Amino acid sequence: MTEQLDTGVVAQQIKEHDVLDAPAGGSEVGRARRRKEDARLVTGRTQWTDNIQLPGMLHVAFLRSPMAHARITRVDTSAARTRRGVVAVFSGQDFAGEQGSLPCAWPVTPDTVIPEHPPMAVTTVRYVGEAVACVVAVDRYAAADALEAIEIDYEPLEPVLDMTEALAEGSPKVHEAGNESFTWNFAGGDIDAAFHEAPVVIERTYVQQRLIPSAMEPRAVVAQTDGDHYTLHSSTQIPHVLRVMLALTTGIPEHKLRVIAPDVGGGFGSKLQVTAEEVLSLLITRRLGKPVKWTESRSEGNLTVHHGRDQLQRIRLAADANGRIRGVQVKLLADMGAYLMLVTPGVPLLGAFMFNGIYKMDAYDFTCTGVFTNKMPTDAYRGAGRPEATYAIERVMDELAAEIGVDPMEIRRRNWIQHSEFPYTTICGLTYDSGNYEAATDRALALFGYDKLRAEQSDRRERQDPVQLGIGISTYTEMCGLAPSRVLGSLSYGAGGWEHADVRVLPTGKVEVVTGTSPHGQGHETAWSQIVADSLGVPFEDVAVLHGDTATSHKGMDTYGSRSLAVGGIAVVRACDKVKEKARQVAAHLMEASPDDVEFSEGRFRVRGTGTSQTIQEIALATFAAHNLPDGFEPRLDASATFDPENFSFPHGTHLCAVEVDTETGATAIRSYVAVDDVGNVVNPLIVEGQVHGGIAQGIAQALFEEAVYDSDGNLLTTTMADYLLPSAADLPNFTTDRTETPATSNPLGVKGVGEAGTIASTPAVVNAIVDALRPHGVHDVRMPCTPERVWRTLRTEGGEPA
Amino acid sequence: MIPASFDYFRPSTIEEAVDVLAGAGEEAKVLAGGHSLLPLLRLRLAYPTALVDVGRVAGLRGVSDRGDHVLIGATTTHDEVVRSPIVREHCPLVALATATVADPAVRHRGTFGGSLAHADPAGDLPAVALALDMVLEVRSPAGERAIPAAGFFLDYLESALAPGEILTGVRVPKLGPGWGFHYEKFHRTAQAWATVGVAAAVRQSNGTVEEVRVGLTNMGSTPVRATAVEEAARGVEAGQNGGLRRAAEQAAEGTDPPADLHAQPDYRMHLARVLTHRALLSASAHRSPAT
Structure with missing residues (x-):
C-alpha cells in the first residue's frame, strides 16, 4: 500500500522547517522561508479548477478540426445527440449569433489586421485543433464518446505553413486580408552611418522555434449561472483582465460576472489569455442553465494552448576593428499563427527594445512583420520577446568575438555599460536604472573556473578528442515589471500596467492582504506576508493573502511579465504605509500625544521620550470598538493603494555554461552551469532560487529539447510528451547559482523581477557553448533545439565531411 | 484518462x-x-x-533459478528484475537494460513480460531477448507452448502470440563463464524511448574475442539481431585498437530503421555503428566475475 499523504502532516513538516536562512536583525524580508502555500499545492488537496464539483454539473468535450485550412461544408450532430448521457451538441452555427470574436488587446499599429476570431469555427477552419463542435454530457466519458459520432465534411484549402512563403507573391491566404498582420518599425541613431564602411559586419539568421507551454496543471474551466449572475472558475493567470474581456465578448454585464482563478498550477504565459473554451463554457451555461466543466487533456493542450516564440530573426551588427559595436539592425518575422489572440502582436515588441542587450552602440534599427499561418496562434511564453532578443544579441556577440579573434567575454566587456554609467539611457530610449555587470561577471567567472575550462578546451582540441568542450556566455539584461501605463499606451496596448492592493487589519490584529496579482505557483502568499510582517510589525503567521477572485479582489492587472513583486508588491507597501498612518492617528489619540511625537517600530507605537506605547494589535481592537477615536476618524484600519510604476525593472546577470559535445554521435551534455543574477533586493532568497532554477531549466529546454513540429499538411506532430520532449531533473546538471544585489532605484523595495530572468539568460548560454565547442570544425550555428541529430548533421555539412 | x-x-x-x-x-x-x-x-x-x-494471477510474478536458465515470471516488474540477485548474477545484461527503462515510477509498474508481449522495437527488452536467445512460455486453452525469441517478434507491435494466448514466463539461458555485457542506450531525455539501443554480450579469452551477441533496439519494425557484427567480431583482438570497430561497422547491415522526430534512418544507422562499437568495448571491459 502506498502511504497516504496527509496535508496536515505535510503542513506541519513545512512549518517546522520553514526558515532555512535568516538575515541579521530579524527582518522578514530577506528570509529564506519555505512557502506557506506549499502544503496544499504539493499534496494537490486544494481547489484546482478540475477539483470543483457542482450539483448537476455537466461536462463539455470539444471536437477539433483535423484540417489546417478548410471550409466546413456539412455538419451533422444528430447521431451524437442520441448517444448515452448526451445533453446537447453544438456546432459553430449554433453560437454564430452570440459568440463574438476572441479579443486582441494589442493592435500594435493603426493598420494591424485583426481578423474575426470566432471561438468556435463557423464556416472556415484555420488550424488543426480549432474547435468545430462540442458535446455536453453527464460525464467526461459520455462527452468524449459522443464526439466520435459527429460528422463534419470539409473542403480542403491550401494551408500556409511557412512565414517566408506566406509573404511571397501568390501565396494562399490564411485570411482574405492577406498574410501580413502588421509591420512595426523602431529606430534610434543613424543606422546607415553605423554600417557605412564598418570594418566588421556580422550578419546572421536565427530561428526561434515554436514552443508549447507545458504548465503542470492543464487548462480547466467551470462555468455556472443562477440565470442572472455568472461565475467562471478558470485555471488562468488573469482573472481580472479575463472578467473585463469576457464581459465585452459575451455581453454579460461586468457586474454580473465573477471570475475566480482558484489555485492554478503554472502558466508561463499560456494562461495569460482569453480562450475559446472560456467563452464557450459561458455560452453553454447560459444556453442550458446548468453548470459545466471542461478540462483539457495533455494532447488537447499541446494542440490548442497558445504556442510561444516562432520567430525568424535576421540580425546585422556593425563594429569597429577592435570590436566596439557601431550599430545593430534587426529584421524579424514573427509567426502569429492563424489569429491574433490577447497580446499576440505585442510579444515581439517586448523584445524590440532588447536586441541591444547590455551594450552601448550608436544606432539601432528594428523592423518586425507579423505573419499569419495555418497554425495555432502564438502569444506570451515565459520571457515573451526578451528571450528571443537576448538570444540573438548574445549569439551574435560570440560571432563578433570569433570574427575579430578575441575572447567572447572580452568582447562583452568592451561594449557593455559600465557600472559608473548608470542610470543609462540606451539606444532604444529605455533608462536602465541600475546594474553592475562587472560584479556579476567577476563572480560568475570565479565560480565557473573559466580559465581552467578554457585550458581543458584547448587540450581537447589539440588531442582531437571526439568529445569536445565548449563554453557559453550570456550576459543578459531584460525589461520586466510590466509596466508603466504611459509606456504601454505609447505602444498601443489596450490597458494599463498598474497594480492594486488592499490591506486590512482585523479586530484581533491579524492582517488580510488582497492583491490584484494572481499567483499560479510563484509564492505570493509567502512573499507578501513577509513584506507586510516587516511593514506593520506583525508576525509572518498573522498575515493572510487573498487573491484570484474578482468578488474579493475587485481590482487588479494580474500576474505576468515578472510584475508581481516590482509592481504588486509595491502596492502592498503603499497600502501598509497608509494603514500605519491611520493607526498612528489612533495611537496618538489614545496615548494623548501629538501624532508627530508618535514613532512606530516593530509593531509598536511609542510616544517619543516616554515609556508609553501601544501595539498595532491594541490599536486594531480600539479602532474596531470605535469607542474612543479622534474626531471625524473613520473607524477602519484598512487602506488601498494602486501603484503605477515609473519605469520597468532591469534584472541582469552572467550565465556561464560548459557543454561537452560528442562529435561522433552529436550528443551534448551540460557539464556545469553557473548563474549569477542581480535581481536587486530579495524578499525571499528561496523563492528567487526556485525561479532561477526553473527558468534556467526552461531556457535549456528551448536550447536542447523542445520544438513544436507541424507536418507539410499542417498537422501537429508533437501532441504527446513522447514527441514533445521536456527535460526532467535527470536531464539537467546541478546549477551553481549566486546573486549580486544592486537595488532597483525605481521602487521603494529596490526589487526587480525574477520570474523570467533564468529563461531569458540560459538559452543563448547553452547554444553559445555548443557552437564554441564546434567552431574549429567550421561550425558557426546549430539550429535550436540542438538535438544530437542536428549537431551531427551540422558537423557533416559544415565540418567538411561528406553529407 | x-x-x-x-x-x-x-x-x-x-x-x-x-x-x-x-x-x-x-x-x-x-x-x-x-x-x-x-x-x-x-x-x-x-x-x-x-x-x-493478469496483475493478480498467482504464479506469474517472480524470478527463479532453473539450473541452465533463469525463469522470469511475466508479471515481474522491471524494478523486481533489476533488484533480483538471480538476474544480476546469471543474466546481468537483463538487469543492465531493464535499469534503463523509463523512470523509477514506470519500473515499479511496468512488467518484464508486458514489454516483450507488446513487441515494440523501441522497447529496451526485446533486443535483449533476441541477443540472449530467450524462450517465451505461453498458455492458451489449447495448452502450453514455448516460442524462441528469434521467432517471437513478427512486426511492429506484433508478436507470435495468437489470440487467446497469454505470456506466462520467460526463460533466460545462462551463458556461463567468460562473458561480459553492456546495454548502450542513446536517448534524448532520461524518460525517452531509445533512439537506438545496443545490447551486447562478449565472450573473450586471452585478449581474443571468441563469441559476440548483439541485439539492436529501434532499428526496424522488430528488434534486430546484428548477425553480421557477430560474425565479423569472432576471433578479433579485444580492446580499443583491436578489430571491434571494424566489426561494429556492420551494425546497420540488414536494418530498416524508422524515421521519426528524433532521428532519420541514416542517422540511426550511423548511431548503430558507433554505439555497437562502444557497447562491445564496454562489454569486453566488464566481464562477469565468473571468468
Whole structure:
C-alpha cells in the first residue's frame, strides 16, 4: 500500500522547517522561508479548477478540426445527440449569433489586421485543433464518446505553413486580408552611418522555434449561472483582465460576472489569455442553465494552448576593428499563427527594445512583420520577446568575438555599460536604472573556473578528442515589471500596467492582504506576508493573502511579465504605509500625544521620550470598538493603494555554461552551469532560487529539447510528451547559482523581477557553448533545439565531411 | 484518462485468465503493468472491447533459478528484475537494460513480460531477448507452448502470440563463464524511448574475442539481431585498437530503421555503428566475475 499523504502532516513538516536562512536583525524580508502555500499545492488537496464539483454539473468535450485550412461544408450532430448521457451538441452555427470574436488587446499599429476570431469555427477552419463542435454530457466519458459520432465534411484549402512563403507573391491566404498582420518599425541613431564602411559586419539568421507551454496543471474551466449572475472558475493567470474581456465578448454585464482563478498550477504565459473554451463554457451555461466543466487533456493542450516564440530573426551588427559595436539592425518575422489572440502582436515588441542587450552602440534599427499561418496562434511564453532578443544579441556577440579573434567575454566587456554609467539611457530610449555587470561577471567567472575550462578546451582540441568542450556566455539584461501605463499606451496596448492592493487589519490584529496579482505557483502568499510582517510589525503567521477572485479582489492587472513583486508588491507597501498612518492617528489619540511625537517600530507605537506605547494589535481592537477615536476618524484600519510604476525593472546577470559535445554521435551534455543574477533586493532568497532554477531549466529546454513540429499538411506532430520532449531533473546538471544585489532605484523595495530572468539568460548560454565547442570544425550555428541529430548533421555539412 | 468503454476482468489463476480471455472475443487485450497499453487507450489509438488484468494471477510474478536458465515470471516488474540477485548474477545484461527503462515510477509498474508481449522495437527488452536467445512460455486453452525469441517478434507491435494466448514466463539461458555485457542506450531525455539501443554480450579469452551477441533496439519494425557484427567480431583482438570497430561497422547491415522526430534512418544507422562499437568495448571491459 502506498502511504497516504496527509496535508496536515505535510503542513506541519513545512512549518517546522520553514526558515532555512535568516538575515541579521530579524527582518522578514530577506528570509529564506519555505512557502506557506506549499502544503496544499504539493499534496494537490486544494481547489484546482478540475477539483470543483457542482450539483448537476455537466461536462463539455470539444471536437477539433483535423484540417489546417478548410471550409466546413456539412455538419451533422444528430447521431451524437442520441448517444448515452448526451445533453446537447453544438456546432459553430449554433453560437454564430452570440459568440463574438476572441479579443486582441494589442493592435500594435493603426493598420494591424485583426481578423474575426470566432471561438468556435463557423464556416472556415484555420488550424488543426480549432474547435468545430462540442458535446455536453453527464460525464467526461459520455462527452468524449459522443464526439466520435459527429460528422463534419470539409473542403480542403491550401494551408500556409511557412512565414517566408506566406509573404511571397501568390501565396494562399490564411485570411482574405492577406498574410501580413502588421509591420512595426523602431529606430534610434543613424543606422546607415553605423554600417557605412564598418570594418566588421556580422550578419546572421536565427530561428526561434515554436514552443508549447507545458504548465503542470492543464487548462480547466467551470462555468455556472443562477440565470442572472455568472461565475467562471478558470485555471488562468488573469482573472481580472479575463472578467473585463469576457464581459465585452459575451455581453454579460461586468457586474454580473465573477471570475475566480482558484489555485492554478503554472502558466508561463499560456494562461495569460482569453480562450475559446472560456467563452464557450459561458455560452453553454447560459444556453442550458446548468453548470459545466471542461478540462483539457495533455494532447488537447499541446494542440490548442497558445504556442510561444516562432520567430525568424535576421540580425546585422556593425563594429569597429577592435570590436566596439557601431550599430545593430534587426529584421524579424514573427509567426502569429492563424489569429491574433490577447497580446499576440505585442510579444515581439517586448523584445524590440532588447536586441541591444547590455551594450552601448550608436544606432539601432528594428523592423518586425507579423505573419499569419495555418497554425495555432502564438502569444506570451515565459520571457515573451526578451528571450528571443537576448538570444540573438548574445549569439551574435560570440560571432563578433570569433570574427575579430578575441575572447567572447572580452568582447562583452568592451561594449557593455559600465557600472559608473548608470542610470543609462540606451539606444532604444529605455533608462536602465541600475546594474553592475562587472560584479556579476567577476563572480560568475570565479565560480565557473573559466580559465581552467578554457585550458581543458584547448587540450581537447589539440588531442582531437571526439568529445569536445565548449563554453557559453550570456550576459543578459531584460525589461520586466510590466509596466508603466504611459509606456504601454505609447505602444498601443489596450490597458494599463498598474497594480492594486488592499490591506486590512482585523479586530484581533491579524492582517488580510488582497492583491490584484494572481499567483499560479510563484509564492505570493509567502512573499507578501513577509513584506507586510516587516511593514506593520506583525508576525509572518498573522498575515493572510487573498487573491484570484474578482468578488474579493475587485481590482487588479494580474500576474505576468515578472510584475508581481516590482509592481504588486509595491502596492502592498503603499497600502501598509497608509494603514500605519491611520493607526498612528489612533495611537496618538489614545496615548494623548501629538501624532508627530508618535514613532512606530516593530509593531509598536511609542510616544517619543516616554515609556508609553501601544501595539498595532491594541490599536486594531480600539479602532474596531470605535469607542474612543479622534474626531471625524473613520473607524477602519484598512487602506488601498494602486501603484503605477515609473519605469520597468532591469534584472541582469552572467550565465556561464560548459557543454561537452560528442562529435561522433552529436550528443551534448551540460557539464556545469553557473548563474549569477542581480535581481536587486530579495524578499525571499528561496523563492528567487526556485525561479532561477526553473527558468534556467526552461531556457535549456528551448536550447536542447523542445520544438513544436507541424507536418507539410499542417498537422501537429508533437501532441504527446513522447514527441514533445521536456527535460526532467535527470536531464539537467546541478546549477551553481549566486546573486549580486544592486537595488532597483525605481521602487521603494529596490526589487526587480525574477520570474523570467533564468529563461531569458540560459538559452543563448547553452547554444553559445555548443557552437564554441564546434567552431574549429567550421561550425558557426546549430539550429535550436540542438538535438544530437542536428549537431551531427551540422558537423557533416559544415565540418567538411561528406553529407 | 478518458478511454472508450471496455469490459474489465481480473482473474486470479492462470486457468481462469486463459478461459476469460478465450471468452472475451478477438478484441480483448491482456493488461499487466499497463504502461504501454494505457497510453494507447488514453489516446484512443486502441479500442479493446475487454481488458483481462493478469496483475493478480498467482504464479506469474517472480524470478527463479532453473539450473541452465533463469525463469522470469511475466508479471515481474522491471524494478523486481533489476533488484533480483538471480538476474544480476546469471543474466546481468537483463538487469543492465531493464535499469534503463523509463523512470523509477514506470519500473515499479511496468512488467518484464508486458514489454516483450507488446513487441515494440523501441522497447529496451526485446533486443535483449533476441541477443540472449530467450524462450517465451505461453498458455492458451489449447495448452502450453514455448516460442524462441528469434521467432517471437513478427512486426511492429506484433508478436507470435495468437489470440487467446497469454505470456506466462520467460526463460533466460545462462551463458556461463567468460562473458561480459553492456546495454548502450542513446536517448534524448532520461524518460525517452531509445533512439537506438545496443545490447551486447562478449565472450573473450586471452585478449581474443571468441563469441559476440548483439541485439539492436529501434532499428526496424522488430528488434534486430546484428548477425553480421557477430560474425565479423569472432576471433578479433579485444580492446580499443583491436578489430571491434571494424566489426561494429556492420551494425546497420540488414536494418530498416524508422524515421521519426528524433532521428532519420541514416542517422540511426550511423548511431548503430558507433554505439555497437562502444557497447562491445564496454562489454569486453566488464566481464562477469565468473571468468
